[in-house]
Amino acid sequence: MTTGTAGKVVASAAEAVADVRDGATLAVGGFGLCGIPQATIAALRDQGARDLTAVSNNCGVDDAGLGLLLANGQIRKMVSSYVGENKTFERLFLSGELEVELVPQGTLAERLRAGGAGIPAFYTPAGVGTPVADGKETRAFDGRDHVLEHAIVADFALVRAWKGDALGNLVYRRTARNFNPLAAAAGRVTIAEVEQLVEVGELDGDAIHTPGLYVQRVVQAPPGEKRIERRMVASR
Template sequence: MKKVYGSAKEALDGLLEDGMLIAAGGFGLCGIPELLIDAIVESGVKDLTVASNNAGVDGFGLGKLLETRQIRKMMSSYVGENAEFMRQYLSGELELEFNPQGTLAERMRAGGAGIPGFYTKTGVGTVIAEGKDHKDFNGETYIMEEGIFADISIVKAWKADATGNAVFRKTARNFNPPAAMCGKICIMEVEEIVPTGSLDPDCIHLPGVYVHRVIQGEHEKRIEQRTTRPRPAA
């Protein structure tokens, strides 16, 4: 089964349609599938629901899809650092389903494991719990959250082999593996495709069974918040 494709556009061919649910990996601007996002922008597909920790920043990452009005709804944990996101939400142009970060990650992981729902204490007594099933376990109240089953997943890894076995670096490992797992089809962009069999099995973070299409590319790797201190006086 061929998994390696020549470009993001080629890897997405035949998969995109209006109104679909996309799970996107990344945390802030770390480990985001920027090449696949650019290809989705170019495709013109619209009315998308995107499940992602955040929505990039203005003019980069998922922020590009917001600017082109291709996203109808975001399922997110964090909406800071993106003025267009805030403007669209406050003006009623964008639907937003808030999720605590751990809950969002577990909803993705649960979908990938075929689990339709689970109970958690996170969000009990807040607006997050409104309209959800409540259940007591050992005297504690829990709310039910549903697993996320996305039409496609778009993720970014550091290294992968031709079968899709992948390694993520540091913070990029937060949301990329669960996002990859919950998609019916997972498309992964990587910095380097290595020979099959060259990765230490104990160091593989995502088995290739979850990955259907792989591309290699060059990435911009922006710094979301650059913080420096003055150079010490000579």
């Protein structure tokens, strides 16, 4: 594997995902089509790893984002909050070909954050009294029931950043930050694709969103197509 400073910069997205194995768990940043790691997802489609469990807020659309892996039959299970924009997802779920774990959005974010922070589990009131709580321990705090949720630690994390350096320090741009810092912290091996690869020391330390401690590989990837997931036009 080609490396740069600190052994973190790799030459291509294909190189970055080459060792993702069958059956691996992935934590994937992005929200809708905003801030998704397009290059590494496409490289993983070409690499062909199968029986993957993908943890992500959503599953992209039919021809973009994680929808590429779904359409290629590579994802066995999705752990998500919102899945309403993907017809392939619907078809596979209804046919029993895709296992789905729906998680309240705040709970999913906290499960990833807890995984990155080394916290094994936590209690939350979200989902109490609904199917989300089925089979889970519940406990009352201050007279209110809470359900026990377990942290998520993934084998690999795929994230997208605006700027990054060879040490793996990352800066996200505005709303494209979304789930990316959470996914980055939750991966045992975190692969960051960055639009701009800058020199070490160029990033303002106070502006870094993900410290390089959490990142094992960095690959520079051009911005690509900036798609709009659902166009809304106001009538006049």
